[in-house]
Every structure is written in structure tokens, then in C-alpha cells.
Amino acid sequence: MSLLDHIRLCQQRDMARYRPFFAGHDRVGWVEHGLARRLLADDAHFQGDETALRLSPVFADFDSRSRAMAEVAARLVADGTLRKLRGEDFPAAAVHNGPPLFKLDRNAVAIFGIKACGVHMNGFVRRTDGPHLWIGRRAKNKSIAPGKLDHLVAGGQPYGLGIHENLIKECAEEAAIPESLAARAIPTGIVSYLMEHEGGLRDDVLFVFDLELPADFQPRNTDGEIEEFMLWPAERVLREIDTTDNLKFNVNLVMIDFLIRHGVIRPERPDYLELLGGLRRVGHR
Amino acid sequence: MSLLDHIRLCQQRDMARYRPFFAGHDRVGWVEHGLARRLLADDAHFQGDETALRLSPVFADFDSRSRAMAEVAARLVADGTLRKLRGEDFPAAAVHNGPPLFKLDRNAVAIFGIKACGVHMNGFVRRTDGPHLWIGRRAKNKSIAPGKLDHLVAGGQPYGLGIHENLIKECAEEAAIPESLAARAIPTGIVSYLMEHEGGLRDDVLFVFDLELPADFQPRNTDGEIEEFMLWPAERVLREIDTTDNLKFNVNLVMIDFLIRHGVIRPERPDYLELLGGLRRVGHR
Numbered sequence: 362m363s364l365l366d367h368i369r370l371c372q373q374r375d376m377a378r379y380r381p382f383f384a385g386h387d388r389v390g391w392v393e394h395g396l397a398r399r400l401l402a403d404d405a406h407f408q409g410d411e412t413a414l415r416l417s418p419v420f421a422d423f424d425s426r427s428r429a430m431a432e433v434a435a436r437l438v439a440d441g442t443l444r445k446l447r448g449e450d451f452p453a454a455a456v457h458n459g460p461p462l463f464k465l466d467r468n469a470v471a472i473f474g475i476k477a478c479g480v481h482m483n484g485f486v487r488r489t490d491g492p493h494l495w496i497g498r499r500a501k502n503k504s505i506a507p508g509k510l511d512h513l514v515a516g517g518q519p520y521g522l523g524i525h526e527n528l529i530k531e532c533a534e535e536a537a538i539p540e541s542l543a544a545r546a547i548p549t550g551i552v553s554y555l556m557e558h559e560g561g562l563r564d565d566v567l568f569v570f571d572l573e574l575p576a577d578f579q580p581r582n583t584d585g586e587i588e589e590f591m592l593w594p595a596e597r598v599l600r601e602i603d604t605t606d607n608l609k610f611n612v613n614l615v616m617i618d619f620l621i622r623h624g625v626i627r628p629e630r631p632d633y634l635e636l637l638g639g640l641r642r643v644g645h646r
Numbered sequence: 647m648s649l650l651d652h653i654r655l656c657q658q659r660d661m662a663r664y665r666p667f668f669a670g671h672d673r674v675g676w677v678e679h680g681l682a683r684r685l686l687a688d689d690a691h692f693q694g695d696e697t698a699l700r701l702s703p704v705f706a707d708f709d710s711r712s713r714a715m716a717e718v719a720a721r722l723v724a725d726g727t728l729r730k731l732r733g734e735d736f737p738a739a740a741v742h743n744g745p746p747l748f749k750l751d752r753n754a755v756a757i758f759g760i761k762a763c764g765v766h767m768n769g770f771v772r773r774t775d776g777p778h779l780w781i782g783r784r785a786k787n788k789s790i791a792p793g794k795l796d797h798l799v800a801g802g803q804p805y806g807l808g809i810h811e812n813l814i815k816e817c818a819e820e821a822a823i824p825e826s827l828a829a830r831a832i833p834t835g836i837v838s839y840l841m842e843h844e845g846g847l848r849d850d851v852l853f854v855f856d857l858e859l860p861a862d863f864q865p866r867n868t869d870g871e872i873e874e875f876m877l878w879p880a881e882r883v884l885r886e887i888d889t890t891d892n893l894k895f896n897v898n899l900v901m902i903d904f905l906i907r908h909g910v911i912r913p914e915r916p917d918y919l920e921l922l923g924g925l926r927r928v929g930h931r
Contacts, residue, residue, distance in 0.1 A: 547909035624832035
């Protein structure tokens with residue numbers, strides 16, 4: 362796959378297959394029509410028609426909505442729609458990183474097309490021959506993208522944790538980076554995409570961080586999620602993205618963003634503007 | 647003006663006031679309806695109707711189209727539509743930085759809504775208390791934005807010069823930066839906008855560069871375009887953008903992009919995602 366192939370994959374969706382999902386007056390997600398029809402049979406939780414699915418207005422605050430969505434999620438596991446729950450809650454909001462209207466299990470986020478956030482950190486070493494990037498290989502027993510190449514540190518943004526706090530926590534768990542070092546990570550912007558994924562939509566904003574590491578730094582995984590770490594020249598990372606699908610789908614985009622910001626991918630490339638255009642989602646707000 | 651005000655200004659347009667302008671099968675620009683009607687009276691150069699303006703198909707190659715547009719531009723000066731010509735040609739293309747279909751005088755670019763490019767370079771010094779940015783004050787006799795604050799180096803992208811070459815040339819002219827130093831500038835991405843401007847549309851892509859300068863570097867203007875240079879802490883630049891309109895309109899956006907990439911503007915700001923969304927044009931491709 363080429364750089365643009367990876368970007369197109371993350372921006373690929375047929376919105377005609379989905380209807381908006383509302384909590385109160387706010388659209389919080391998108392639900393596939395078939396699932397929406399099945400959910401509408403459950404009039405204790407949902408209202409709506411062919412144009413919209415609404416969480417019943419009897420659930421009017423954060424706690425009651427969260428309880429209602431937990432009941433719905435349990436039912437979706439019982440009927441086989443979801444394989445299992447994750448046991449970790451994500452916030453649901455009208456805008457990314459906005460005030461949460463309810464929380465729900467991470468594994469139910471995509472089938473409701475809920476806006477989700479994550480933190481991705483490029484761990485790099487500055488050398489005279491250009492930046493080198495730390496790359497992790499995901500454990501083969503992970504449920505998502507087993508064996509794929511990944512960032513030094515990356516994770517979803519759970520309910521109840523700030524972005525910076527989450528980054529510090531993930532740095533400790535995934536690569537044994539002490540807080541004193543992790544706190545030097547620089548937020549550099551976002552990557553965002555809206556893609557069909559396992560019967561639902563991933564509507565994601567990834568907060569991107571760069572952490573410049575000392576030459577003698579050696580990451581060590583502490584939560585069993587990463588099998589090994591490698592330090593690669595940026596050019597090698599670029600070649601890997603441009604010719605394989607060895608990286609986790611969204612990691613490709615965050616690394617393309619890194620390679621652009623650090624001048625490894627340059628304006629002379631004919632696809633430069635198209636790459637930049639695809640790193641932030643357009644449309645369907 | 648706030649950060650978002652500057653961004654909104656650069657994305658402000660009422661496209662209903664314009665019709666597409668074609669050369670051959672390619673849309674190269676947008677022309678305001680009143681001007682389009684006047685141009686259509688000149689059937690030696692134009693064809694079209696209320697939905698589109700077309701350069702006459704008798705002009706079928708780069709040279710004949712360029713000559714035709716030069717005749718049109720001269721006539722627009724004669725009838726007072728344009729104050730004067732600039733004597734510098736810009737390329738016109740179907741996509742930004744794409745193969746040029748013709749060239750035309752820089753002062754006629756906006757009233758034809760032609761896609762234009764530029765180079766903007768953040769000259770900065772890394773200090774323990776954070777990045778400091780070199781800021782220029784534009785000469786009071788400049789035709790565009792006299793007296794406004796500007797980048798250390800910035801300029802439009804003329805016909806016949808590569809992006810990197812143009813940057814090297816502007817570095818020498820605007821700040822006496824030798825080629826050996828200018829060549830270290832890192833391309834970091836783009837800022838783009840589509841805004842109404844002096845009876846036309848500016849449809850601009852700015853190629854952004856960062857150049858880290860030594861602590862003892864002192865810029866010196868050689869072309870009379872910049873009156874003085876100041877080295878400001880990034881926080882002071884942020885405050886100036888957030889509370890004044892002292893910076894040239896598009897310089898605000900490129901500096902906001904710099905402040906985001908360098909972690910001075912952070913994800914905790916409630917307008918973070920809106921700022922990022924506004925730095926690259928959306929729609930009307």
C-alpha cells in the first residue's frame with residue numbers, strides 16, 4: 362500500500378448506510394440502518410424513525426444515559442452483535458473532547474459511531490543523519506491489530522482522564538517512560554478520520570505528541586501489549602509505510618504527519634497536498 | 647481579534663457571488679458575476695454564461711493563453727479595475743502547485759480567483775524558556791499590509807521557480823540569510839485558505855518552513871521590504887495574535903500553526919480542534 366492508500370482507507374465510508382444517533386438535542390454518533398431498526402424494537406431505550414435514532418428522552422442526564430447504554434451494550438453482547446465488552450468506558454459527546462453526555466463501553470463505541478479520542482506519541486532520537494523513530498511490535502494476542510507495528514506509546518482516551526494525564530499513564534505502562542521524561546512530550550496537533558470499521562464507524566481524533574529521547578534511552582514494555590521495540594531511521598519508516606501494511610491502520614497516518622512535520626516527506630512530492638488534505642477529516646461533522 | 651477571528655477572516659467568502667473560471671476543461675479560478683458579465687462582452691477572449699466563464703478555446707496552449715491573459719490584464723488596468731500590474735507572473739493551474747496552464751500578472755491573480763502558492767518561514771531560536779520567533783515589521787510604503795508584523799521570510803510563489811529555490815531567494819533578499827543556513831529550513835506542511843479579498847478571491851496554499859537559527863544570528867533586510875526585526879518569545883507572539891490585528895492577515899495563521907506544532911498552543915484549550923480545523927481550507931475544491 363502507498364502513503365495515500367493508507368490515508369484513503371481511514372477516510373473511507375458510505376454515510377448513506379448510517380443514520381444519526383441523538384442524545385437529547387445533540388448528535389453523538391451514527392448507527393447502521395439494520396442495527397438501528399433492531400434497536401428501535403426496544404422502545405424502553407430508543408425512539409426514532411428511518412432518518413434518526415434517539416436515546417429515549419426519559420434518560421435526560423449523564424448517569425441515567427450511561428446506565429441505559431450499559432444495558433443496551435449488555436444486550437448486544439447477549440445477542441452476539443458485540444463479541445464482548447472491554448470493561449473500559451469512553452465518553453460520548455457532541456464534539457470531540459467536549460463535555461460528555463454519557464459514557465459507554467469502549468467496545469460499543471464504533472457500532473454507535475461515537476466520537477472518540479486517543480493519544481499517539483512519536484518517540485524519536487535526533488541524529489546527524491536525521492530523526493530516528495522508536496517503533497513497537499504489538500503482541501500477537503492483542504484483539505486489535507495483533508503483530509502490527511505501532512507507536513512507542515499510544516492509547517484510547519478513556520472517560521475521566523485528561524489528555525495529558527492519559528499520555529503520562531500510557532508512557533509508564535507501554536514503554537516504562539518515567540513521568541519526568543514523559544512530561545517533556547510536545548503536543549503537535551491532531552490526526553482525524555472517519556472510517557467504516559467492524560460494522561460501525563470510527564470517528565476519531567488522535568492527539569499527536571512528539572517526545573525527543575536521549576540516545577541511550579531504551580523502552581521496556583510493562584503491560585504485555587508490545588512484544589519488541591526497534592529504533593528506525595525515518596527514511597526506513599517512510600519506506601515501510603509506502604510499501605507494506607505492516608503498521609496498525611491509524612499509526613500510518615500519525616507517522617505520515619510526523620514525517621511531514623519533520624521534513625522527511627517534502628513539498629516536491631506530487632502527492633504532498635493530497636497527503637496533507639487526508640490527515641484531517643473533511644465533512645460529516 | 648482572537649485566534650479564531652483571524653482564522654475565520656481567512657476562510658470567509660460567499661461563493662454565490664462567483665462563477666467558476668475555466669481554461670480548457672480545467673477550472674482554474676472564480677470570477678465575481680459583475681466582472682464576469684463585463685468580461686463576456688469581450689468575445690475575443692472569453693465565452694460563457696451565468697454559470698461559468700471560459701477563456702476562449704482558441705487559446706489552447708500555455709503561450710497563447712498567457713498572451714491572452716496579459717491582454718486582458720492590460721485592459722483591466724486601462725479601465726481602472728486593477729490599479730496597476732506588478733510586473734511579476736504567477737502560474738495558473740487546475741490544482742495548487744500543479745502543471746501551469748498559463749501565467750498571469752500577480753496583481754490579476756485574486757480577481758480571477760486563481761490558485762496561488764507562497765512560502766512562509768518561521769525563523770526561531772530554541773531557548774531553555776521555549777522557542778523565540780523572529781518577527782519583521784513591513785515597510786510603511788508596501789502596497790499590501792504596510793507596517794504590519796510579518797515572518798522573518800515570506801513571499802509569493804512566482805512562475806518558473808521551485809518552492810525550495812524560492813525560499814532560498816527570499817531568505818537572501820528579505821533577511822540576508824546565506825544559502826548554507828537557509829538550506830537547513832525544514833518544510834513542515836501547509837496552511838491554506840479561501841477568502842474574499844479586494845473584489846476577488848484569494849485561494850492560497852502557503853508552504854510552511856521552520857528554520858532554527860543560532861542564538862547570535864541577526865537578520866538584515868536587503869530589499870527595503872522590512873523595516874525592523876524583533877526576536878519575541880513564542881508566548882508574546884501568541885498574545886499579540888490573540889489580542890491585536892497587528893500581524894499581516896495570513897501570517898496569523900502560519901504562526902498559529904507554528905505555535906500548535908511547538909506545543910505553545912495545547913490540546914487543553916477549548917478551541918484547539920476548531921483552530922486546527924481552520925488552518926487548512928475545507929470545501930470548494
